[in-house]
Amino acid sequence: MKHWIIAALVFSSMPAFAATATATASTPKADIAALENVVETFRLAVIKKDKPAFMGLLYSPTIAWIGVTTDNSVNMIDAMRKDQSKPGFKKVSGTGSATEFIDHIVASEQRIEETVDKLRIDSNGDIAQIWFDYSYVRDGYKQNWGQEAWHLVRTDAGWKINSVIWSMEFNPLPPPPRPK
16 A cells, blocks of 8 residues: 555544634533634644643543544545455544544654634533534645544533544545655
8 A cells, every 4th residue: 555545544634723613503602712722722732743732632542533434535545455355444443542643743754734624613511512624734735634523521621522533535646755
Protein backbone atom coordinates (compact mmCIF):
# COMPACT_ATOMS: atom_id res chain seq x y z
CA MET A 1 0.00 0.00 0.00
CA LYS A 2 1.32 3.46 -0.79
CA HIS A 3 2.77 5.45 2.12
CA TRP A 4 0.24 8.28 1.81
CA ILE A 5 -2.67 5.82 2.05
CA ILE A 6 -1.18 4.09 5.09
CA ALA A 7 -0.78 7.41 6.89
CA ALA A 8 -4.33 8.36 5.99
CA LEU A 9 -5.65 5.05 7.27
CA VAL A 10 -3.91 5.14 10.61
CA PHE A 11 -4.48 8.77 11.54
CA SER A 12 -7.48 10.65 10.29
CA SER A 13 -9.38 13.62 11.48
CA MET A 14 -9.51 16.80 13.61
CA PRO A 15 -10.51 20.51 13.09
CA ALA A 16 -9.34 24.02 11.81
CA PHE A 17 -11.81 26.65 12.95
CA ALA A 18 -13.33 28.66 10.13
CA ALA A 19 -16.68 30.13 11.10
CA THR A 20 -19.06 31.07 13.86
CA ALA A 21 -21.16 28.18 15.05
CA THR A 22 -24.79 27.60 14.29
CA ALA A 23 -26.51 26.77 17.58
CA THR A 24 -29.99 25.58 18.42
CA ALA A 25 -32.30 28.13 19.99
CA SER A 26 -32.24 26.19 23.27
CA THR A 27 -28.44 26.38 23.61
CA PRO A 28 -27.46 28.87 26.34
CA LYS A 29 -25.41 31.75 24.89
CA ALA A 30 -22.60 31.22 27.44
CA ASP A 31 -22.32 27.61 26.28
CA ILE A 32 -21.90 28.61 22.65
CA ALA A 33 -18.76 30.64 23.40
CA ALA A 34 -17.37 27.99 25.77
CA LEU A 35 -17.97 25.17 23.27
CA GLU A 36 -16.50 27.19 20.38
CA ASN A 37 -13.46 27.63 22.64
CA VAL A 38 -13.17 23.84 23.03
CA VAL A 39 -13.08 23.49 19.23
CA GLU A 40 -10.49 26.26 18.88
CA THR A 41 -8.31 24.82 21.66
CA PHE A 42 -8.49 21.41 19.96
CA ARG A 43 -7.53 22.93 16.59
CA LEU A 44 -4.59 24.84 18.04
CA ALA A 45 -3.39 21.80 20.01
CA VAL A 46 -3.16 19.87 16.74
CA ILE A 47 -1.31 22.66 14.93
CA LYS A 48 1.05 23.35 17.86
CA LYS A 49 1.48 19.63 18.63
CA ASP A 50 0.48 20.43 22.20
CA LYS A 51 -0.38 17.10 23.83
CA PRO A 52 -1.16 18.50 27.33
CA ALA A 53 -3.67 21.01 25.88
CA PHE A 54 -5.22 18.29 23.72
CA MET A 55 -5.52 15.76 26.56
CA GLY A 56 -6.96 18.44 28.85
CA LEU A 57 -10.01 18.65 26.57
CA LEU A 58 -10.94 15.00 27.13
CA TYR A 59 -13.19 13.64 29.86
CA SER A 60 -10.77 10.69 30.02
CA PRO A 61 -7.95 9.31 27.83
CA THR A 62 -10.18 6.33 26.96
CA ILE A 63 -13.12 8.14 25.33
CA ALA A 64 -14.82 6.50 22.35
CA TRP A 65 -12.72 7.30 19.25
CA ILE A 66 -14.26 5.80 16.12
CA GLY A 67 -13.73 6.50 12.43
CA VAL A 68 -15.94 5.22 9.62
CA THR A 69 -14.44 5.09 6.12
CA THR A 70 -16.75 5.79 3.19
CA ASP A 71 -17.57 2.92 0.85
CA ASN A 72 -15.78 4.74 -2.01
CA SER A 73 -12.57 4.96 0.02
CA VAL A 74 -12.79 1.33 1.23
CA ASN A 75 -13.18 0.20 -2.39
CA MET A 76 -10.26 2.41 -3.50
CA ILE A 77 -7.97 1.06 -0.78
CA ASP A 78 -8.99 -2.55 -1.39
CA ALA A 79 -8.34 -2.16 -5.13
CA MET A 80 -4.78 -0.97 -4.33
CA ARG A 81 -3.98 -3.99 -2.12
CA LYS A 82 -1.12 -6.02 -3.57
CA ASP A 83 -2.30 -9.27 -1.98
CA GLN A 84 -5.99 -9.62 -2.75
CA SER A 85 -6.16 -12.89 -0.81
CA LYS A 86 -5.78 -11.00 2.48
CA PRO A 87 -8.78 -9.45 4.26
CA GLY A 88 -10.00 -6.11 2.95
CA PHE A 89 -9.81 -2.75 4.66
CA LYS A 90 -12.05 -2.36 7.72
CA LYS A 91 -14.82 0.18 7.22
CA VAL A 92 -15.11 1.00 10.95
CA SER A 93 -11.94 1.61 12.95
CA GLY A 94 -12.38 1.77 16.69
CA THR A 95 -8.96 0.44 17.65
CA GLY A 96 -7.18 3.78 17.84
CA SER A 97 -7.44 6.31 20.62
CA ALA A 98 -7.28 10.04 21.16
CA THR A 99 -3.89 9.52 22.83
CA GLU A 100 -2.53 7.65 19.78
CA PHE A 101 -3.90 10.37 17.52
CA ILE A 102 -2.12 13.24 19.30
CA ASP A 103 1.06 11.17 19.84
CA HIS A 104 1.26 10.64 16.07
CA ILE A 105 0.80 14.37 15.44
CA VAL A 106 3.42 15.34 18.04
CA ALA A 107 5.94 12.86 16.56
CA SER A 108 5.38 14.01 12.95
CA GLU A 109 7.86 16.38 11.34
CA GLN A 110 5.10 17.52 8.99
CA ARG A 111 2.71 20.41 9.64
CA ILE A 112 -0.67 18.92 10.48
CA GLU A 113 -3.93 20.74 10.93
CA GLU A 114 -7.62 20.14 10.79
CA THR A 115 -10.05 22.57 9.31
CA VAL A 116 -13.56 23.00 10.68
CA ASP A 117 -16.49 24.21 8.60
CA LYS A 118 -20.25 24.33 9.20
CA LEU A 119 -19.90 24.06 12.97
CA ARG A 120 -23.18 23.16 14.71
CA ILE A 121 -23.71 23.18 18.49
CA ASP A 122 -26.60 21.87 20.58
CA SER A 123 -26.57 22.01 24.39
CA ASN A 124 -28.88 22.13 27.36
CA GLY A 125 -26.16 23.49 29.64
CA ASP A 126 -25.05 20.11 31.00
CA ILE A 127 -24.45 18.02 27.88
CA ALA A 128 -23.65 19.10 24.35
CA GLN A 129 -23.08 17.81 20.90
CA ILE A 130 -20.87 19.45 18.30
CA TRP A 131 -21.04 18.49 14.64
CA PHE A 132 -18.90 19.83 11.78
CA ASP A 133 -17.32 19.19 8.41
CA TYR A 134 -13.55 18.73 8.61
CA SER A 135 -10.49 18.32 6.43
CA TYR A 136 -7.27 16.72 7.67
CA VAL A 137 -4.37 18.56 6.07
CA ARG A 138 -0.74 17.40 6.15
CA ASP A 139 1.89 19.81 4.79
CA GLY A 140 -0.78 21.52 2.68
CA TYR A 141 -2.11 18.23 1.24
CA LYS A 142 -5.79 17.54 1.99
CA GLN A 143 -5.41 13.90 3.01
CA ASN A 144 -8.98 13.12 4.02
CA TRP A 145 -12.24 14.83 4.88
CA GLY A 146 -15.70 14.11 6.19
CA GLN A 147 -18.00 14.92 9.06
CA GLU A 148 -17.16 14.74 12.75
CA ALA A 149 -19.34 14.64 15.87
CA TRP A 150 -18.42 15.08 19.52
CA HIS A 151 -20.41 14.50 22.70
CA LEU A 152 -19.38 16.69 25.62
CA VAL A 153 -20.20 16.95 29.31
CA ARG A 154 -19.95 20.06 31.48
CA THR A 155 -17.79 19.26 34.49
CA ASP A 156 -16.51 21.37 37.39
CA ALA A 157 -13.41 21.92 35.21
CA GLY A 158 -15.46 23.03 32.17
CA TRP A 159 -16.61 21.29 29.00
CA LYS A 160 -14.93 17.94 28.27
CA ILE A 161 -15.14 15.78 25.13
CA ASN A 162 -16.58 12.36 25.97
CA SER A 163 -16.74 10.76 22.50
CA VAL A 164 -15.59 11.44 18.96
CA ILE A 165 -16.86 9.81 15.76
CA TRP A 166 -16.07 10.82 12.20
CA SER A 167 -16.41 9.76 8.59
CA MET A 168 -13.42 9.61 6.25
CA GLU A 169 -13.20 10.13 2.52
CA PHE A 170 -9.57 9.65 1.41
CA ASN A 171 -8.06 11.82 -1.28
CA PRO A 172 -7.75 9.66 -4.41
CA LEU A 173 -4.79 11.78 -5.57
CA PRO A 174 -1.39 11.14 -4.01
CA PRO A 175 0.32 14.02 -2.22
CA PRO A 176 2.88 16.06 -4.16
CA PRO A 177 6.48 14.86 -3.83
CA ARG A 178 8.23 16.16 -0.73
CA PRO A 179 11.23 18.41 -1.37
CA LYS A 180 14.56 16.81 -0.55
